[in-house]
Amino acid sequence: MTSDPFGLRNLDLDDLRARRVAKWQAHPNRFAAWVADMDFPVAPPIAAALHELVDRHELGYPNWGGPYAPSPAAKLFPERMSERYGWAIDMDRVHDLVDVIQGVRAAIHHRSVPGDGIVLHLPAYHPFLDSIEASGRRLLGVARDGDGFDYDDLDERLRHDHTARIWILCHPHNPLGHVFERDELERIAEIAARHDLLVISDEIHADITMPGHVHVPFASLGDEVASRTVTVTSASKAFNLAGLRWAVTHAGDRRFHDALTTLPGHYLGAANVMAVTAAVAAWTECAPWLDAVIDVVDENRRRLVDLIDEHLPGARYRPPDATYLAWLDVSALDLGDDPAEVFRERGVEVSAGPQFGRGGEGHVRLNLATSPDVLGATVAAMAG
Ligand SMILES: Cc1ncc(COP(=O)(O)O)c(C=O)c1O
Known part of the structure; x- marks a missing residue:
């Protein structure tokens, strides 16, 4: 048994x-x-942490060091990345989000204009397709080639299509369940560098990588790669917390980081105390x-x-x-x-x-x- x-x-x-x-x-x-x-x-540790918040009547404004201070879950993010994936990051580029797609949409909005092209492996998680279409950007699909993808074809198309600005990388991939291993990530990074693309790397499924496979955060490939990457992720997929609404971004790309820090106060809302409490329990006790x-x-x-x-x-x-x-x-x-x-x-x-x-x-x-x-x-x- x-x-x-x-x-x-x-x-x-x-x-x-x-x-x-x-x-x-x-x-x-x-x-x-x-x-x-x-x-x-x-x-159980998530259930206990949420019960404790309610039992102690702690649903008021949290004491995280001021209205725009990073949440405890955001503060824990560098440690989590370093321990689980060996990815060393500084806290100063980490920002709380309400959800992962908010981060994707914000990066599209701030780092491209209508008419620009966005690269995406196809088939794709549909909110990416919706985000591209609703924002008036153009889809530049990476087609499948057997069990992999046709990067030569993409590279060639990008030599003639100078509108491409962004690559949305769903890493690991939904719906294919594909883990991009280091070689493939390096290929993606090389194409992104050649065509000067910002990479939005959605790594929300990273913690649910099956035995025998290893998740490598895209931005961990090196400093140049990190400087053109916006990583978005959350504890919500692996720990089943989607209704609570909290996510996090590492804005390796300076322009996106600057955009986030100069937005009007309250524009992106604030982190939910229950979601943050659950994410901390998830990453420390689960x-x-x-x-x-x-x-x-x-x-x-x-x-x-x-x-x-x-x-x-x-x-x-x-x-x-x-x-x-x-x-x-x-x-x-x-x-x-x-x-x-x-x-x-x-x-x-x-x-x-x-x-x-x-x-x-x-x-x-x-x-x-x-x-x-x-x-x-x-x-x-x-x-x-
Ligand atoms: C790849 C991917 N990104 C984002 C999300 C949704 O995340 P959120 O609810 O935080 O926007 C999902 C949900 O299934 C997903 O599969």
Whole structure:
């Protein structure tokens, strides 16, 4: 019997369905395998820290050293990066954010103008596509080439397209689950330098890297790379805190740092005391919980190979190297233009591939952050 001190392997479907969260309530009575939230119980140190705040009536303005002082979670960020990833950074470029996409959008706004090009690996997490389109920037997609990407083609296009200003790097990659290893990051850095691109590196999935893979923060490649990078991340994905709203940025790029420090006060809001308290507990006391989560996701990502053989033969899937998201090519199953709609009719809510842009046709994204039993029942239901 596998030990399960955090109750990650034994989830009750009725309890999940009763949870007042979008994952389970937006599509009642279906298996909810869409949005990137986990089904696992809250990590005990996070629950204790939040209970303590309430029990001590500490929901007033926090005492963090003034209205614009960095939060304790932001102050902890350099230590967290150094310990977990060997990335040494100075606190003076670290800024609190409300969420990761806020940081992405702010960097696009301050470091490019409408009409400028933004490089993005495709398929892509859809809020990046929305951020590019809504801000009037142009998408410059990096197409897939087998299991990798066609960087030669991108480099060649950038030699003729002088509008490119930014590269949004989703590292590790959602929805592909791809970990960019050092060689590939160096290739990206070299192209970014040649075409003078700012790199916005979204590393929100970094802590959910599977055994055998290593996350290398993009800005840790060297000083020149760091000086053209804006890193955005949060404790929210790995510790399942998305509703609390806190994220952090390291503005290696001086112009973005200057923009953040000269914005009118209150313009970006302020960090939420519960979110910051939870992030501090996550980064200081929850390593055993995170390890246990990685164990279950690792088991689920492998087991999905067998579940697909059994219930969805013909579907193609490569277990993700990071994230708890599985990217399934179901194009051989003859489910029409929108396979997610067919799965919906069969009682399963997955994320539809086409919303991730080019390369998403014939695909769906399935959430693996649940118990092995719920995953098994979900995939069995997908078979109809
Ligand atoms: C790559 C990536 N970035 C950002 C987010 C969202 O982060 P936030 O809610 O902090 O904006 C997600 C959520 O799934 C994500 O997968």
